Each structure stands twice: as C-alpha cells, then as structure tokens.
C-alpha cells in the first residue's frame with residue numbers, strides 16, 4: 001500500500017513511538033511459559049567453571065580472523081582471509097582434497113604431529129557459516145601462537161584436520177544444498193556428490209578418532225519446554241538403530257560434556273541436545289559406524305546477534321576446549337551426567353505474531369485476525385512470509401506485537417492482477433501496521449526489504 005505514510009520512520013521498539021502499544025517479547029531469556037516448570041539445565045554446581053573458558057574467550061579477541069563480520073560470505077572471501085594466515089604459519093598446511101560440483105576447490109587445513117587424528121568439517125550446508133568463521137579463528141590461534149601451552153599440547157598429541165566450508169557452491173549462494181540441489185548431509189550412504197565423496201575419502205585416509213560435524217540450526221528452537229532460545233545444540237549421534245551405547249559413542253558424549261562445561265558460562269541455560277534419531281544417510285551418524293567418535297555441534301540463535309559473532313566465539317571456546325580434553329585425555333574423567341542432563345531441543349516458535357489487530361485487504365471487509373509471520377532469515381528479519389491468519393491466540397512467536405486497536409493493512413504485494421486480494425499462508429508479507437485504517441500513521445512495516 002503506497003498510500004501508507006509513516007508519520008516518522010519507525011523501527012520496532014523505537015523509543016517513544018507507539019512504544020505503549022508494542023509489547024516486544026524478544027529474546028525472553030529466562031521466561032518460562034506459565035504453568036510449565038523450567039527444566040533444570042544449569043551447570044551442576046559441583047562442576048567448577050573451567051579456567052580455559054576465560055582464557056580462550058580473551059584470546060579470541062586477539063586471534064579472531066578479521067573480515068568475517070557478516071555471516072554471509074563466499075568461498076573466495078573466506079580463503080582470501082585464511083590464506084595469509086596459512087602462508088605465515090609453518091605449522092599449518094593446506095591441501096586440496098577435491099572439487100565441488102562447480103569445480104570450486106575443497107581444501108583441508110592440517111596441524112600437529114601427534115598420534116591421534118581429529119577431523120572437523122563445517123558448512124556442508126552452505127548457509128551455516130558460524131563454525132567456518134570459528135575454524136578460521138582457530139587456525140589463526142594455532143598459527144600465530146606456537147608457544148602457547150595449548151597449541152604445543154595440541155601439536156604434540158594430535159593431528160588436526162579441518163575442512164571448512166565443505167559446500168562452497170552452496171556457500172556462494174548462501175543456500176543449504178549443493179549446486180545440484182542435494183543435501184550433502186543426506187549423501188553419506190550413496191556418495192553421489194563430489195563434496196560427500198571428498199569428505200569420505202578424507203575420513204578413510206586419516207581415520208580420525210574424533211570427528212566434529214559443525215552446523216547451524218534454526219534459531220526458532222527453544223530449550224526444552226522453556227521460552228529460551230537454543231544457542232548451541234550438541235549430540236553424540238547414534239550410529240545404528242540399536243539403543244546400546246558403545247565406548248566410542250560414550251567418548252563422544254564425554255567430549256560433548258566438555259563442550260557444555262566450557263560454553264555454559266558464555267551461553268548459560270541455552271545449551272541443548274539435538275534430536276538423536278539415527279539417520280542412515282547422514283555423515284555424522286555414519287562416521288560413528290566408520291569408527292570415529294563424532295560430535296555434532298549446531299549453532300542456533302543468540303539475543304541481538306544476527307551475524308552470529310557471539311556464537312562464533314562460543315564455537316572457538318567450545319571446540320578448542322574439546323580438543324584440549326582429547327589431547328590430554330581428560331575427557332575420560334568427565335561425568336556423563338553433563339551430557340545426559342542436557343535439555344532437548346524443544347519446540348520451534350515462529351518469528352512474529354501481530355495479535356488482535358484488524359486486517360484490511362483490498363476489496364474485503366475489515367476482519368479481526370491475528371497474523372503469524374516467519375522470515376526467510378529470522379536473525380536479520382528479512383524475507384517475511386505469512387504463516388497463518390485468524391484466531392492464533394494459542395500460537396507462540398519470538399516477538400508478539402499487541403495490535404489491539406491497530407490495523408494490519410495489506411499492501412500492493414497482496415494484490416492479484418485482477419484487483420482481488422491475495423493474502424494467506426505462504427504469501428510473502430507486505431503489511432503495514434497502522435493506527436488508522438487508511439494507513440496514515442504507521443507503527444511498523446513488515447515487507448520486502
């Protein structure tokens with residue numbers, strides 16, 4: 001609706017403007033739905049907070065690879081940033097381990113001269129870049145601080161292999177699938193993709209004792225039955241459909257416990273366990289069957305962190321803490337309760353609920369209707385789409401706007417060529433929230449950028 005004029009440009013929650021009628025329920029860190037008891041998911045008190053967390057957090061400020069401030073970046077940007085770090089660090093080697101479907105190089109960084117091989121791979125889903133940033137930071141730390149006690153220990157005990165950005169074609173488009181449209185993490189059995197084959201070949205060559213499968217999950221996941229966002233989800237995946245837990249899987253569970261203990265001070269109460277149903281097509285699951293204790297780490301969402309820079313630091317701390325515990329064997333002493341006590345990834349909530357407003361659409365009578373919206377990218381709030389319209393009093397959203405007394409006015413995006421209205425589930429949102437039915441006094445716009 002082009003006639004809608006904003007009295008003043010308003011941003012959500014902008015002080016003084018319509019603040020009285022907007023009730024943002026954003027990132028409600030410790031809010032628990034009424035009547036639901038919170039899951040006890042704090043660190044057990046008996047567990048001392050690791051000193052390493054404090055040290056690594058401070059170190060991250062120093063070693064953080066610069067130039068990766070936005071989480072959308074392509075392979076060229078990434079390697080342009082990482083190459084000088086690799087070139088100036090004799091302890092780091094880099095080799096080509098394959099080509100993507102579009103012939104982009106797949107590269108692996110290695111470090112250390114120890115007995116035990118550890119493999120970490122990231123961004124097999126092209127739009128999941130948090131750990132890719134953290135791996136650059138870890139390379140920077142390993143390369144530039146050879147005298148650091150942790151770097152020396154890792155070098156002596158382990159051989160580290162990192163494959164950052166396993167899906168460069170997807171990363172170039174910031175999409176989940178590879179260039180052929182295949183989910184590489186569902187290709188572990190068939191190995192039809194060059195990216196999947198490269199990862200399998202690397203695995204078969206280096207035979208890692210431990211594997212880190214690094215992903216991002218939807219920020220819509222909540223912690224257990226609480227209202228908290230899941231910042232990091234961990235899993236020691238099953239590698240068959242049998243319920244028994246082998247020593248190999250138990251080792252991965254203990255390392256998950258190490259990660260939890262390390263990061264809980266940074267994302268307290270926001271750590272979960274990922275769904276552990278066995279998937280015979282997924283790499284994380286099959287790596288276990290191939291002999292590797294595998295740890296899945298999924299970065300979700302964090303308050304006011306649309307570019308995932310806080311979670312990048314959390315990845316840095318968590319992964320290095322895990323590597324330290326593998327290097328000195330201390331993970332073997334970790335209480336399995338740290339893993340078993342992780343609350344599950346709970347329900348997913350939608351992004352935005354316009355509650356109790358009056359919907360105005362071309363050629364239709366004004367209608368009392370709630371409107372539920374999800375964004376293509378919930379973190380940057382871009383690409384809104386209508387999920388549902390109607391009585392949605394029971395639906396939950398990350399942000400609920402109390403629109404009682406306000407008008408939700410459908411803009412041009414909701415007009416069909418014949419002049420009729422096109423509004424409903426699946427339609428991209430082009431809405432104006434206004435104080436009057438003509439849209440003269442705009443409270444907020446929800447539409448294409």
Ligand SMILES: [Zn+2]
Pocket residue numbers: 124125128215216
């Ligand atoms: Zn993923």
